Amino acid sequence: MSEILTVAPQTNHKSLLFSELALDLDNLRAHFAVLGMPYGAAYTPQDYNNDQTRAPTAIRQASDRVIRGPERYDFDIDGPLLQGREDIRFVDCGDVPADLSEPRGHFRRAESAVRKILAAGAIPIVLGGDHGITNPVLRAFDGQGPLTIVHLDAHLDWRDEVNGVKDGLSSPMRRASELPYVKNIIQIGMRASGSARQEEADYARQWGASITTAYELHDIGMDAVLERIPDGGRYYLTIDADGLDPACMPAVAGPAPGGGHFRPGAQIDSWTGQERPCGGNGFCGNSTIAGYSSTLLHDCRPVDIELDRRGHPRRLLR
Numbered sequence: 001m002s003e004i005l006t007v008a009p010q011t012n013h014k015s016l017l018f019s020e021l022a023l024d025l026d027n028l029r030a031h032f033a034v035l036g037m038p039y040g041a042a043y044t045p046q047d048y049n050n051d052q053t054r055a056p057t058a059i060r061q062a063s064d065r066v067i068r069g070p071e072r073y074d075f076d077i078d079g080p081l082l083q084g085r086e087d088i089r090f091v092d093c094g095d096v097p098a099d100l101s102e103p104r105g106h107f108r109r110a111e112s113a114v115r116k117i118l119a120a121g122a123i124p125i126v127l128g129g130d131h132g133i134t135n136p137v138l139r140a141f142d143g144q145g146p147l148t149i150v151h152l153d154a155h156l157d158w159r160d161e162v163n164g165v166k167d168g169l170s171s172p173m174r175r176a177s178e179l180p181y182v183k184n185i186i187q188i189g190m191r192a193s194g195s196a197r198q199e200e201a202d203y204a205r206q207w208g209a210s211i212t213t214a215y216e217l218h219d220i221g222m223d224a225v226l227e228r229i230p231d232g233g234r235y236y237l238t239i240d241a242d243g244l245d246p247a248c249m250p251a252v253a254g255p256a257p258g259g260g261h262f263r264p265g266a267q268i269d270s271w272t273g274q275e276r277p278c279g280g281n282g283f284c285g286n287s288t289i290a291g292y293s294s295t296l297l298h299d300c301r302p303v304d305i306e307l308d309r310r311g312h313p314r315r316l317l318r
């Protein structure tokens, strides 16, 4: 029997936004698959089980207060969740469990779980946890490129290592830059001080990352920032909750004043769902969401979808 990669979420409301619980990843039938990843790569012993580890469960439990029923009309998307389409399968694959006898085993299981979700033709929606979760998730995308990473965050996340840990929450963009199938990195919302030093800022610019600061975003607006993203290939959206201003997203480990509010967050979600010129096999939106984030509730709204002959999502439509 193959190894069990995920277990059911912990408490009452077991899935995100009334989605079907689907723990059999070998026989997954889905267009959108939620995956909870509570554990990152700890920098200190205290971080093995921190506030962020409770986020996937907390987000699921909060989701039924945000949308009281999947049949309810939602003004943001001009219709009910999934637009009432019963042919779209939106499932929740549960959480990736940790094992103290194998401290990084959850990263290996997460990568395997995402590979199975992709093999099923579904778009993974990953809930952290901290931003370290992006490292194993992106590794599962080999053969799926070229990828453009769209990254909303206060912080640069280009550290090579912290306390000797190379796949922690400070390093996801550095690790992404090393993947041969990652062609573009678009970073939006940078501000204040994080783990980056001058050398990381220089390195990111030298690599060719497109960096938009929070104040530039305020000045020109999210639509103008999104215009800078090259067309073609596939997009991988990763949102650190601290990309939003702490006035509307205070429950983060690294608050940085001066960020955007819900409106630019919703715009970036909406952009993910737009019809765009696509290369490769035509996927347009591949989303991973790290950390506490109300914007993720927008990200989890597939508004309309075009399927290929095998029933896999070919294109997301507005």
Ligand SMILES: [Mn+2]
Residues within 6 Å of the ligand: 153, 154, 155, 240, 242, 243, 254
């Ligand atoms: Mn951050």
